[in-house]
Amino acid sequence: MKDTVLLLAMNGLIWGLIIALIALGLSVIFGLLDIINIAHGDFFMVGTVLAWFSLSLTGNFWIGFVVAPLVGFILGAVIQRLVIQPIHGAAALSIVATFGLSLILQETVRITFGATPGRILAPIPGTVHLFGVDYDVYRLFAAAVALAALGGFFLFLQHTKLGIWMRAVRHDRETAVAMGIPAKRVYVLTFGIGFALAAFGGAVAAPITTVDFRGGVDVLPFCFMAVIIGGLGNLPGTVAAAVLLSFLEGLIQSIADPTSARISSLVLMSAVLLLRPQGLFKGFAK
Amino acid sequence: MRRRSLEIVLAMVGGTFLISVPWVIPALIDSFWVSVITEILIWSLFASSVNLLFGYVGLLSFGQALYFGFGMYGVALGIDHLGLSFWPAFGLGIFSAMAMALVSGVFAVRLSSHYFAIITVVFSLIFYFLAVSDKPLTGGDDGINFSLPPLFSFDGKVFSLTDPTLQYFFVLAVVSLCLFLMHRVINSPLGKGFLAVRDNDLRASLIGLNVYVLRLIAFVMAGCLTGVSGALFAFFGRYASASYMFYQVSGEAVVWTIVGGAGTLFGPLVGTALFIVIREIVSSHWEHHSLIVGLLAILAVIFAPKGIVGLWNGWVNRPGEREAPRPVPQPLTLQAEP
Numbered sequence: 001m002k003d004t005v006l007l008l009a010m011n012g013l014i015w016g017l018i019i020a021l022i023a024l025g026l027s028v029i030f031g032l033l034d035i036i037n038i039a040h041g042d043f044f045m046v047g048t049v050l051a052w053f054s055l056s057l058t059g060n061f062w063i064g065f066v067v068a069p070l071v072g073f074i075l076g077a078v079i080q081r082l083v084i085q086p087i088h089g090a091a092a093l094s095i096v097a098t099f100g101l102s103l104i105l106q107e108t109v110r111i112t113f114g115a116t117p118g119r120i121l122a123p124i125p126g127t128v129h130l131f132g133v134d135y136d137v138y139r140l141f142a143a144a145v146a147l148a149a150l151g152g153f154f155l156f157l158q159h160t161k162l163g164i165w166m167r168a169v170r171h172d173r174e175t176a177v178a179m180g181i182p183a184k185r186v187y188v189l190t191f192g193i194g195f196a197l198a199a200f201g202g203a204v205a206a207p208i209t210t211v212d213f214r215g216g217v218d219v220l221p222f223c224f225m226a227v228i229i230g231g232l233g234n235l236p237g238t239v240a241a242a243v244l245l246s247f248l249e250g251l252i253q254s255i256a257d258p259t260s261a262r263i264s265s266l267v268l269m270s271a272v273l274l275l276r277p278q279g280l281f282k283g284f285a286k
Numbered sequence: 287m288r289r290r291s292l293e294i295v296l297a298m299v300g301g302t303f304l305i306s307v308p309w310v311i312p313a314l315i316d317s318f319w320v321s322v323i324t325e326i327l328i329w330s331l332f333a334s335s336v337n338l339l340f341g342y343v344g345l346l347s348f349g350q351a352l353y354f355g356f357g358m359y360g361v362a363l364g365i366d367h368l369g370l371s372f373w374p375a376f377g378l379g380i381f382s383a384m385a386m387a388l389v390s391g392v393f394a395v396r397l398s399s400h401y402f403a404i405i406t407v408v409f410s411l412i413f414y415f416l417a418v419s420d421k422p423l424t425g426g427d428d429g430i431n432f433s434l435p436p437l438f439s440f441d442g443k444v445f446s447l448t449d450p451t452l453q454y455f456f457v458l459a460v461v462s463l464c465l466f467l468m469h470r471v472i473n474s475p476l477g478k479g480f481l482a483v484r485d486n487d488l489r490a491s492l493i494g495l496n497v498y499v500l501r502l503i504a505f506v507m508a509g510c511l512t513g514v515s516g517a518l519f520a521f522f523g524r525y526a527s528a529s530y531m532f533y534q535v536s537g538e539a540v541v542w543t544i545v546g547g548a549g550t551l552f553g554p555l556v557g558t559a560l561f562i563v564i565r566e567i568v569s570s571h572w573e574h575h576s577l578i579v580g581l582l583a584i585l586a587v588i589f590a591p592k593g594i595v596g597l598w599n600g601w602v603n604r605p606g607e608r609e610a611p612r613p614v615p616q617p618l619t620l621q622a623e624p
Contacts, residue, residue, distance in 0.1 A: 036403060091403075097587045100582070102580070103579055217534070221533070259419040263415050267412065274397070
């Protein structure tokens with residue numbers, strides 16, 4: 001019993017770190033472009049599929065770690081320019097547009113990859129003995145990669161020109177434009193980065209989950225929960241909420257079924273929306 | 287007057303077409319299309335509930351599938367578990383959808399814009415997962431089937447919706463009645479209140495309107511429309527399934543409404559008809575019809591952000607018909623003598 005609790009809690013923690021990466025992409029897009037991105041789960045799904053294709057074409061799993069974010073970035077930038085920019089940040093229209101995008105991505109994957117879910121075997125086989133349970137090495141590795149990517153993203157946001165531009169445009173668009181920051185280009189790049197984060201999350205998660213054209217449908221509500229509970233646009237809050245939620249769901253799963261775990265986090269989310277719409281962690285973030 | 291007469295002609299043509307469907311369509315194409323048109327009518331009522339909230343009150347609900355599911359299950363469980371006859375089951379479906387809308391609306395309409403959209407999805411997801419996990423009651427994704435009780439019996443003859451023509455007219459009558467009532471409400475003082483809240487909720491509250499109550503009324507009314515459509519769909523398919531409570535079902539209604547034209551009475555009907563007709567035509571030849579649906583949704587928001595009916599209205603009201611722009615009043619200026 002204790003072992004199961006520990007195992008599920010660990011699974012939750014690790015899945016939470018990967019979700020944090022995806023939710024971070026959603027939060028960046030939401031915070032900067034004010035867009036409810038219904039297609040974000042599919043960005044993740046595209047990442048898993050890209051990992052699958054790079055593995056099947058080259059025989060090397062790790063190439064997917066480069067291909068997925070790269071292709072994701074390019075796709076995201078192109079989508080922003082072609083689809084998102086013409087609708088001028090109208091929230092309702094952005095929902096319809098990204099819903100359409102979600103259908104297109106799912107259907108394209110169904111045509112190219114097929115409708116049968118695929119499974120990638122862990123590229124690092126074996127287990128380690130940790131706290132009295134045998135644990136998959138790849139899962140630990142995936143958690144470390146996700147953590148590194150999260151850290152890298154925050155460093156990027158703090159210390160590079162583009163990162164500073166992104167924060168400036170978010171903070172005060174008009175002043176930023178007056179200071180000579182190319183806001184339109186920042187939007188294009190931001191959407192690309194959001195897609196890249198989700199796709200990278202997908203590539204990292206591919207051996208843990210299944211590769212399926214509907215794989216994003218389950219991930220999307222979870223990412224939204226993390227973004228809401230962490231506070232809209234509050235990036236560190238989003239990460240904390242993703243890890244916390246997933247960890248809690250893991251714990252609840254050890255005493256109840258996964259559906260009850262999901263329901264309890266949805267109830268928690270409703271409570272947060274109604275009582276603290278600014279998110280749980282307001283005050284901790286800058 | 288051009289626009290008015292054009293619209294009257296269009297309404298007459300549309301009305302004649304809808305009444306003649308059970309005879310004209312089987313003769314021209316295939317009797318299968320009668321059931322497609324029945325389905326379009328049901329789903330357009332569903333989309334109309336999104337339209338009532340978004341087009342007239344400014345609340346984008348992404349969780350209407352919840353009330354659709356309650357309408358469906360109200361009917362299915364009423365017939366299958368409680369042994370109700372047709373009309374009580376219909377009433378139970380509508381009532382449970384409205385009750386659910388009232389309970390969730392009390393919380394949801396406190397929020398606006400993005401937050402409202404998200405909390406409506408969350409509520410619908412909670413009940414979707416509950417419905418999926420409570421298989422003995424709801425049948426989960428597989429759903430529950432039931433056999434249709436008769437609509438009414440007259441002079442020893444039993445009339446039932448198993449007759450496709452009767453089913454069509456029953457659906458047409460119910461949907462028309464609902465749209466007519468919605469039209470009446472929107473043009474009533476209550477409807478003016480809705481529009482005021484949509485255009486600027488702060489100003490609406492400053493002129494003494496109770497924004498919260500207005501939104502709640504609209505939410506319950508939309509829940510009622512959704513419940514009716516869910517109940518009709520349960521009668522139409524003779525089953526209820528949890529899969530219709532998933533958020534993607536709500537999303538489709540939002541897309542149909544916005545592509546058809548939000549804030550117009552017939553926009554949802556046009557949008558729904560367009561997408562379902564495309565689905566029916568394309569899906570028999572090509573299994574990837576969602577690709578076209580997605581593409582259309584994107585093209586619509588880029589090139590016709592007010593929807594097809596909005597585009598039509600803009601076209602009919604071309605310059606010459608449009609009201610002359612009022613001269614901008616210049617402020618009075620005085621200048622002191624130097």
